[in-house]
Amino acid sequence: MPLVAGVDSSTQSCKVVIRDADTGALVRQGRAVHPEGTEVDPQAWWEALHTAIAAAGGLDDVSALSVGGQQHGMVCLDEDGRVVRPALLWNDTRSAKAATDLTEQLGAQAWADAVGLVPVASFTITKLRWLAEHEPEHAARVAAVCLPHDWLTWKLSGSSDIRDLVTDRSDASGTGYFDPRANNYRRDLLMLAFGRDLLLPKVAAPAEAVRGNGSLILGPGGGDNAAAGFGVDAGDDAVVSLGTSGTVFARSRTAPADPSGIVAGFADMTGQFLPLVCTLNAARILDATARVLGVDLPRLSELALQAEPGAEGVTLVPYFEGERTPNLPDATGAIHGVTLANATPANFARAAVEGMLSGLAEGLNALAAQGCSVSGVRIVGGAAQSEAVRRIAPTVFGVPVVVPAPGEYVADGAARQAAWVLTGADTPPVFSPAERPERFEAPLTAGLAERYTEAAQHYLRR
Ligand SMILES: Nc1ncnc2c1ncn2[C@@H]1O[C@H](COP(=O)(O)OP(=O)(O)O)[C@@H](O)[C@H]1O
Numbered sequence: 001m002p003l004v005a006g007v008d009s010s011t012q013s014c015k016v017v018i019r020d021a022d023t024g025a026l027v028r029q030g031r032a033v034h035p036e037g038t039e040v041d042p043q044a045w046w047e048a049l050h051t052a053i054a055a056a057g058g059l060d061d062v063s064a065l066s067v068g069g070q071q072h073g074m075v076c077l078d079e080d081g082r083v084v085r086p087a088l089l090w091n092d093t094r095s096a097k098a099a100t101d102l103t104e105q106l107g108a109q110a111w112a113d114a115v116g117l118v119p120v121a122s123f124t125i126t127k128l129r130w131l132a133e134h135e136p137e138h139a140a141r142v143a144a145v146c147l148p149h150d151w152l153t154w155k156l157s158g159s160s161d162i163r164d165l166v167t168d169r170s171d172a173s174g175t176g177y178f179d180p181r182a183n184n185y186r187r188d189l190l191m192l193a194f195g196r197d198l199l200l201p202k203v204a205a206p207a208e209a210v211r212g213n214g215s216l217i218l219g220p221g222g223g224d225n226a227a228a229g230f231g232v233d234a235g236d237d238a239v240v241s242l243g244t245s246g247t248v249f250a251r252s253r254t255a256p257a258d259p260s261g262i263v264a265g266f267a268d269m270t271g272q273f274l275p276l277v278c279t280l281n282a283a284r285i286l287d288a289t290a291r292v293l294g295v296d297l298p299r300l301s302e303l304a305l306q307a308e309p310g311a312e313g314v315t316l317v318p319y320f321e322g323e324r325t326p327n328l329p330d331a332t333g334a335i336h337g338v339t340l341a342n343a344t345p346a347n348f349a350r351a352a353v354e355g356m357l358s359g360l361a362e363g364l365n366a367l368a369a370q371g372c373s374v375s376g377v378r379i380v381g382g383a384a385q386s387e388a389v390r391r392i393a394p395t396v397f398g399v400p401v402v403v404p405a406p407g408e409y410v411a412d413g414a415a416r417q418a419a420w421v422l423t424g425a426d427t428p429p430v431f432s433p434a435e436r437p438e439r440f441e442a443p444l445t446a447g448l449a450e451r452y453t454e455a456a457q458h459y460l461r462r
């Protein structure tokens with residue numbers, strides 16, 4: 001019974017699962033927290049990874065490991081492999097102007113055609129432009145740029161030579177300088193943004209073993225959304241992930257080129273594509289609302305389920321951290337439609353859940369417009385543990401919702417990739433879930449989408 005490990009180095013924490021490579025059965029797991037903030041020293045991820053591995057009982061009996069990680073973060077390394085400055089994360093919006101400038105330089109359609117996405121502050125390429133413009137002394141020292149999961153895989157390999165950096169197609173496709181259709185870097189775009197070329201990680205094939213460490217085989221890993229999609233094996237359903245980010249994505253054989261920038265044409269972990277819509281505001285909206293109401297998360301869920309669908313007209317626009325989709329980096333959150341009669345904790349709790357999900361419902365429609373199958377939705381991520389989220393989701397999405405048993409689906413996808421690398425087979429192993437998923441159906445709440453769009457439009461009209 002060989003064992004494999006999967007890692008999810010996500011925004012808020014690091015999770016490690018250790019699974020049986022043949023059956024996929026969970027053997028043990030561990031986790032550790034990451035620091036707060038949108039700028040983080042990668043060393044903190046390395047330390048959290050070690051804490052999580054130790055909590056999972058170590059790797060002595062593990063044959064292969066893959067890392068899934070938060071996408072887009074800019075990790076800059078100098079000639080000797082030292083980190084030049086703290087990494088700017090996917091949810092850091094300081095490069096919003098760089099994103100606008102880059103988009104204007106080429107035009108949105110040209111970006112969508114070239115790399116499947118239109119620059120917004122999340123993408124690595126805009127962070128490189130920001131660095132070149134605002135920190136020239138740091139920019140001058142940069143020899144290589146990589147992503148959080150690439151850096152952790154490289155550290156695990158024991159190398160300090162930047163020429164050993166490896167990434168995979170799914171995470172490379174979120175940089176803004178990789179064309180997932182041709183499977184090539186677009187160094188011309190990197191140079192347009194940064195002013196000169198840089199060493200970039202080699203892009204490994206989906207099940208290619210990369211430089212290992214002793215007897216531990218390393219897989220290429222992937223972006224966290226692609227890993228979650230691989231871990232939950234959603235078939236024709238779209239997947240909604242509710243972590244720090246809210247994402248909605250679906251597997252596709254074709255790559256979208258959406259000039260509106262709503263749907264990003266990422267790659268998946270198997271050689272296909274992963275059209276994806278991402279918001280900056282998901283689980284933390286519930287954390288913040290619980291804090292404001294002075295309750296814990298289970299109580300917030302009870303309150304939300306006490307309210308009527310539509311929260312008697314209370315509408316929460318969840319742009320607490322600015323927003324990425326729609327592209328409003330300076331926006332703030334708002335509550336609309338409040339009256340003396342409807343100002344209750346239950347309505348505020350429900351409005352938070354409905355508002356968090358409404359932006360993703362718009363994303364689901366955008367995926368459908370790109371030809372993706374969205375007849376059902378699977379929900380994963382931390383906030384999927386909320387009973388209110390599970391029950392309210394079909395009333396917002398208008399399609400049946402399936403919630404797999406609570407688990408670490410990013411880490412599971414990484415573990416499944418590690419098992420694939422270990423077997424060397426043409427197709428990935430099938431990891432059957434130990435528990436049946438729960439299914440939720442409920443009528444769409446009439447008027448909710450219109451009220452949400454009207455409330456959100458206040459920003460777009462400004
Ligand atoms: N029962 C719950 N109800 C609502 N939110 C929850 C619940 N349990 C955990 N969460 C939230 O899930 C989030 C963490 O989810 P996770 O998917 O690990 O995030 P990330 O991948 O961004 O690090 C936290 O904001 C946490 O408050």
Ligand SMILES: O=C(CO)[C@@H](O)[C@H](O)COP(=O)(O)O
Pocket residue numbers: 010011012069070071072090122174224225241243244245246247278
């Ligand atoms: O930016 C994106 C996807 O484009 C985010 O999904 C990040 O990949 C972070 O994921 P979480 O840590 O919030 O799960």
